[in-house]
Amino acid sequence: MRIAVAGATGNIGKLTVAALERDGHDVVRVSRSLGVDLMTGEGLDKALDGVEAVVDAISSTATDRDESVAYFGTTTGNLLAAEERAGVRHHVLLSIIGIHRVEGNAHYAGKREQERLVSAGSVPWTIVPVAQFHDFAETVAGWTEQDGVATIAPLLIQPIAPADVADVLAEIATGEPQGRYTDVAGPEPQDLVDMARRTLAARGRTVKLVPTWSGLFGTAMAGDVLLPGEGARIAPTTFDEWLAAQR
Numbered sequence: 001m002r003i004a005v006a007g008a009t010g011n012i013g014k015l016t017v018a019a020l021e022r023d024g025h026d027v028v029r030v031s032r033s034l035g036v037d038l039m040t041g042e043g044l045d046k047a048l049d050g051v052e053a054v055v056d057a058i059s060s061t062a063t064d065r066d067e068s069v070a071y072f073g074t075t076t077g078n079l080l081a082a083e084e085r086a087g088v089r090h091h092v093l094l095s096i097i098g099i100h101r102v103e104g105n106a107h108y109a110g111k112r113e114q115e116r117l118v119s120a121g122s123v124p125w126t127i128v129p130v131a132q133f134h135d136f137a138e139t140v141a142g143w144t145e146q147d148g149v150a151t152i153a154p155l156l157i158q159p160i161a162p163a164d165v166a167d168v169l170a171e172i173a174t175g176e177p178q179g180r181y182t183d184v185a186g187p188e189p190q191d192l193v194d195m196a197r198r199t200l201a202a203r204g205r206t207v208k209l210v211p212t213w214s215g216l217f218g219t220a221m222a223g224d225v226l227l228p229g230e231g232a233r234i235a236p237t238t239f240d241e242w243l244a245a246q247r
């Protein structure tokens with residue numbers, strides 16, 4: 001099957017490409033560095049020629065709400081329009097658990113816009129709400145790290161291995177559209193500060209972590225809001241197993 005992966009050079013995108021190719025599929029890689037820009041539409045029609053399914057795993061670096069909504073809105077709109085022209089039969093969106101329960105997070109506002117456009121669009125779809133990835137804590141600490149100190153919110157999450165996310169997306173993309181998919185998470189709940197501390201230690205790095213709800217993640221993200229709902233699909237790889245493989 002011919003499948004396009006948007007965000008093919010990214011964390012999840014490149015693993016999804018690998019999972020699909022491992023299973024014998026013909027994969028079209030889409031990203032700006034590969035000459036296809038979902039923001040402008042450049043190269044998109046050519047890339048989707050003969051494609052049956054598309055996985056959208058692009059991301060945005062916007063920290064402003066309007067910018068994030070505009071970025072995800074424009075890229076999703078351009079991608080869906082090109083899919084219609086190409087006769088694509090299945091659009092798979094990588095989304096995030098809990099985005100409809102949390103106001104005030106710019107990235108989540110953009111992801112809600114993606115979900116809105118996909119579910120209102122005419123290309124049959126599957127939206128896959130996924131938990132934070134095992135490498136998320138290290139990424140978040142990196143956003144504020146300066147002179148050996150980083151701030152980080154003690155989010156309660158049930159993180160998942162990036163390779164497990166890719167396997168789920170590859171499986172879904174090669175099947176029939178399912179509408180809103182069940183939440184997909186890892187096997188155990190974790191605290192983001194503890195995850196960051198252990199990941200940095202595994203990397204041999206000394207960074208002082210300051211827990212706070214006054215940074216990018218406020219108290220709207222506290223409690224159980226980011227945890228998977230009932231009947232979630234639980235992926236196999238624990239945070240400890242993933243961490244051991246990083247050494």
Ligand SMILES: NC(=O)c1ccc[n+]([C@@H]2O[C@H](COP(=O)([O-])OP(=O)(O)OC[C@H]3O[C@@H](n4cnc5c(N)ncnc54)[C@H](OP(=O)(O)O)[C@@H]3O)[C@@H](O)[C@H]2O)c1
Pocket residue numbers: 006007008009010011012013030031032033034036037038039040057058059060075094095096097111130131132133136
């Ligand atoms: N981090 C988490 O814990 C988590 C959890 C659940 C869901 N998610 C979602 O997972 C998605 C993927 O995250 P990630 O960490 O894998 O992202 P990432 O590593 O930052 O990769 C983003 C990819 O998108 C491409 N891209 C960005 N803008 C583009 C554009 N205009 N046109 C074409 N390609 C574009 C980038 O390539 P170029 O720069 O070459 O264009 C890159 O390949 C995000 O939407 C995020 O919301 C994240």
